[in-house]
Amino acid sequence: MMKPRSHIVNALGLAVVLSWATVAAADVTIESFGIYKDVRTGMTFVAGKLSGLNAGTFLRPQPLAADSPIAQVAFLPAETACRLCGKKWDGAMRRWDMDDDEEEAHMCEQVVTLWNVVAVAHNPAAKEATINLCVVDPDAGETIENVRWNLEECQNKPPLSPTLFQEWLQYRTSRWKMLMKKNDNAPFFLGLWEQSVRKIYQADNDSYRSHNDWRQPNRDDQMGSLAVFGGQAAIYETLQTQLMRTDPNNAKEETTEDVSIADIPGVEVKAHPYAEMLAELNPEKSLATLADVAPVDRLFVWVQDPRQLAQWLASNAMENFSSLLGEGFMDYGLLDRYAGYFGLTFEQARAWLASGDVLEFALIAPDIFFRDNTDVTLVIRLKRGAKIPFTTKTLKVRGDLLVVSTLPAELDAALALMDKKGEGSLGHLDEFRVMAAKLPLTEKTKTFVYISDPFIRRLTGPETKIGQLRRATCRARLENLTAFALLFRLDHGRDPRDLAELIQFHYVSADDFPSAEFSLAPNCRAVSKTWGSLDRLATLTANPARIAMAKEAEQYKTYRDRYTQFWRDYFDPIAVRLDATAQDGLSLETFILPLVDNSLYTQLRRILDTPSDAPLDLPEYDQPAIASLAFKTTRLPQDFPLIHRSNFQNINPLFAVLGDTLTLSVCDSAPIVQANFPGFSSFAGSTSTRDFVPREMLFAVPFFSALFTRPCDVAIPVSDEAFARKFLQGMTGISEDFYALEILYLDDRDMLLATWVLAGVIRIELGFTVENGWLHITNHPWTPSVITGTLPGTAANASIALSPSNINLGLSQAAALLRGRANSSAAAANAALFPWSEAFHTDLSTALKLQRAALGYATPLAPGAAISNPIHDRGQRIRTLDPVAFPDSIPDIRLNLGFEDDGLRTRAEFPPKTR
Numbered sequence: 001m002m003k004p005r006s007h008i009v010n011a012l013g014l015a016v017v018l019s020w021a022t023v024a025a026a027d028v029t030i031e032s033f034g035i036y037k038d039v040r041t042g043m044t045f046v047a048g049k050l051s052g053l054n055a056g057t058f059l060r061p062q063p064l065a066a067d068s069p070i071a072q073v074a075f076l077p078a079e080t081a082c083r084l085c086g087k088k089w090d091g092a093m094r095r096w097d098m099d100d101d102e103e104e105a106h107m108c109e110q111v112v113t114l115w116n117v118v119a120v121a122h123n124p125a126a127k128e129a130t131i132n133l134c135v136v137d138p139d140a141g142e143t144i145e146n147v148r149w150n151l152e153e154c155q156n157k158p159p160l161s162p163t164l165f166q167e168w169l170q171y172r173t174s175r176w177k178m179l180m181k182k183n184d185n186a187p188f189f190l191g192l193w194e195q196s197v198r199k200i201y202q203a204d205n206d207s208y209r210s211h212n213d214w215r216q217p218n219r220d221d222q223m224g225s226l227a228v229f230g231g232q233a234a235i236y237e238t239l240q241t242q243l244m245r246t247d248p249n250n251a252k253e254e255t256t257e258d259v260s261i262a263d264i265p266g267v268e269v270k271a272h273p274y275a276e277m278l279a280e281l282n283p284e285k286s287l288a289t290l291a292d293v294a295p296v297d298r299l300f301v302w303v304q305d306p307r308q309l310a311q312w313l314a315s316n317a318m319e320n321f322s323s324l325l326g327e328g329f330m331d332y333g334l335l336d337r338y339a340g341y342f343g344l345t346f347e348q349a350r351a352w353l354a355s356g357d358v359l360e361f362a363l364i365a366p367d368i369f370f371r372d373n374t375d376v377t378l379v380i381r382l383k384r385g386a387k388i389p390f391t392t393k394t395l396k397v398r399g400d401l402l403v404v405s406t407l408p409a410e411l412d413a414a415l416a417l418m419d420k421k422g423e424g425s426l427g428h429l430d431e432f433r434v435m436a437a438k439l440p441l442t443e444k445t446k447t448f449v450y451i452s453d454p455f456i457r458r459l460t461g462p463e464t465k466i467g468q469l470r471r472a473t474c475r476a477r478l479e480n481l482t483a484f485a486l487l488f489r490l491d492h493g494r495d496p497r498d499l500a501e502l503i504q505f506h507y508v509s510a511d512d513f514p515s516a517e518f519s520l521a522p523n524c525r526a527v528s529k530t531w532g533s534l535d536r537l538a539t540l541t542a543n544p545a546r547i548a549m550a551k552e553a554e555q556y557k558t559y560r561d562r563y564t565q566f567w568r569d570y571f572d573p574i575a576v577r578l579d580a581t582a583q584d585g586l587s588l589e590t591f592i593l594p595l596v597d598n599s600l601y602t603q604l605r606r607i608l609d610t611p612s613d614a615p616l617d618l619p620e621y622d623q624p625a626i627a628s629l630a631f632k633t634t635r636l637p638q639d640f641p642l643i644h645r646s647n648f649q650n651i652n653p654l655f656a657v658l659g660d661t662l663t664l665s666v667c668d669s670a671p672i673v674q675a676n677f678p679g680f681s682s683f684a685g686s687t688s689t690r691d692f693v694p695r696e697m698l699f700a701v702p703f704f705s706a707l708f709t710r711p712c713d714v715a716i717p718v719s720d721e722a723f724a725r726k727f728l729q730g731m732t733g734i735s736e737d738f739y740a741l742e743i744l745y746l747d748d749r750d751m752l753l754a755t756w757v758l759a760g761v762i763r764i765e766l767g768f769t770v771e772n773g774w775l776h777i778t779n780h781p782w783t784p785s786v787i788t789g790t791l792p793g794t795a796a797n798a799s800i801a802l803s804p805s806n807i808n809l810g811l812s813q814a815a816a817l818l819r820g821r822a823n824s825s826a827a828a829a830n831a832a833l834f835p836w837s838e839a840f841h842t843d844l845s846t847a848l849k850l851q852r853a854a855l856g857y858a859t860p861l862a863p864g865a866a867i868s869n870p871i872h873d874r875g876q877r878i879r880t881l882d883p884v885a886f887p888d889s890i891p892d893i894r895l896n897l898g899f900e901d902d903g904l905r906t907r908a909e910f911p912p913k914t915r
Helices: 100-105 151-155 162-182 188-195 197-201 225-229 232-239 274-281 289-293 306-314 334-341 346-354 408-419 430-438 453-459 462-492 499-504 550-564 601-607 700-707 721-729 811-840 844-855
Strands: 029-038 043-054 058-061 070-082 111-121 128-137 141-150 299-303 358-365 377-382 395-398 401-405 445-451 518-521 525-528 574-581 585-592 618-621 627-632 661-666 712-717 733-736 739-746 751-758 762-771 774-778 787-791 798-802 893-900 903-910
Touching (some): 029 141, 029 151, 043 162, 058 070, 070 162, 111 128, 111 162, 128 151, 141 151, 162 188, 188 197, 188 462, 232 445, 274 430, 289 299, 289 358, 306 445, 395 408, 430 574, 453 462, 462 499, 462 550, 462 811, 462 844, 499 518, 618 661, 618 712, 721 762, 774 787
Antiparallel strands (some): 029 043, 043 111, 058 128, 070 111, 299 358, 358 377, 377 401, 395 401, 574 585, 627 798, 661 712, 733 739, 798 893, 893 903
């Protein structure tokens, strides 16, 4: 057998494209070479040579039949030669293997490419196999070839060299790398498989070096402007849901013995004097009376309008929202999973909420780890004569209240509070009544979420944190075990019979996966004796941590010490309220009391150090903006100089007549330069900023990126228009430095024009005018927007507004951007499902079901989107068949952020759609 050249192998089996003319394809045949059996993994390979293809063609393998005796077919170019003279094409040198004079005279047209064919034999005793090929010819186009392979001949040949196995392995690993390179969110399976190539297959080639691009980014680096202004970042800081870690500078353990969880001190931070605060507020009884059934250290979610919730669920509106901590809600099938715990399908649960039988209900949970699994208790106020659809036994009816839970102990705790008429409950807590006064509930309130001081202490306490670490560690091991079971199926065409077989053939080790704890179920599902399977892990309350190992106790101490450093004096509760507004609009308001001391909001608060109770007025333009950023600050003279003060007259007199508000408005347009932030505006997304800008300054990134990428306007209130206009008229001059600056006053436009020329190459022009109570600065002075007046604003320190309904000129670009993101999402989904479809020889929809059953989550495909082969297809081959609706798919939104003496208040407003 001719050994393929390594440079051709690395090209993923694509033939060298020749410039010589081609002729009609001859019969495509496979000449059998023989069989190779790998003792270590138990795999069997068959090999042959594919001939009859023209030079210049390349192959796109088609899916094999589910009952095919072979799988994982690799096509490795062997040689390109002339039939008539026998000369060969040297792919490395890009020339024929002959002298220059001979090459010039070489006019043969009988040029063909020969391919080595290597396949994994799942049934080596089979006499024949059929391979379907898509042959792509530059002249003739694409044709489908059905090639019959006589496997019986392979059995009669001498055994093949192990070199064949190494070449096939290098080819397959190259395909994995290609898939990871083409998809930022490639499945972790591929990275794990590639890292394990040397260990499992005893590979000895340097090309199997680990590829680390598959690792997921840290969520802490994904806090964009909307997360900061919407309060999501503050909630994340407070709850600190990341796993514990060991401090490398304090790794010495204080004890080597196990420790009782009860003996490990938790986070020691004082609580607010809520009794004194309550006496000053004297609030009315909260509408959320179901809080009288909730223990004080539980998450509390109250829904006053179940019918509205049912409408949102029916319209898939939940897909447009994330959970409080940014986890994808629908990816994990949470609605189906938790409805199933009570014996219902999701549709049955939604229909019951829409029926009117449910007047209100509350969800109570001991933690927020819904993705992995948590226990849920529902307290439901029923309409008289209402039907109860639940089939679970853990339920109780008391009067008009139905209490149902996934855990009997949680049900008993709620019933005990009912027997005590709410004494000792969350609803009777002074803290709850204080926060309900800070964020009062009204008839317009749809949903209210409360995270109490005791709940945060429970969430950050040793029992929850150590239990969370144990379950997360087990989850990672179960995912790895699933990955290697899937790789075994890919290699052998069947599930491993048991864990012992997976260990026998070196896919995993007994040390990593002891049989006393781990086992395998059908379809590559991994099971833990302690925590169960990935699709339904045991909850932390059902499997509580009672004893901590010394290492765990030390890890918690490190976590506790770091967490305590965040706080100044008091712990903080969090309240979130969703209200209906006029004309079917919505508002989401969050109040956090107080903020952590070492916070990403620290820098923001320093800049926005102004009272938040005064309205944040906004300029009104003749052309509405598609995005705006407004904030109040007393630091304009220090942080936002309009020009370089050292070269021109003192501009402090101008600042004396300027207000404390600055507004950046982005005009309707398609930017020439895109900042690396997703969405139609730089304000709309998040990205990793670890090497670019401190997290505290995230709000400044969209500000400056907009200035240099698209037409936009800056407005500052001015109290004396005549003085400001006269001051601008007196500012003229020229400055030379790395950049050249020229300032002119244009009388005909009543505008000061400042022109920068950077390094003699880039020219930037800014226009300064005074209009209707505002100093107006624009980076498109020759096509300016006009400020026509002032819009009354909401009391806040800062505000971000996104208005896709105002997009007109940039509509095509915005729609194309959304389509591109949908296609990228489809590509990532196909990549994630690729290992499942390959191993099970099935379509993507079935692969998605297998993935969800084994991992507990699925990678949903965009509607109508599919690609035939994620290895060979390019991005432009991805098609979204259903048109992307824009701007209806993205609502208008305004986020208002305000710092108060005792906390942070944010408000997200979703006005009704205007078109």
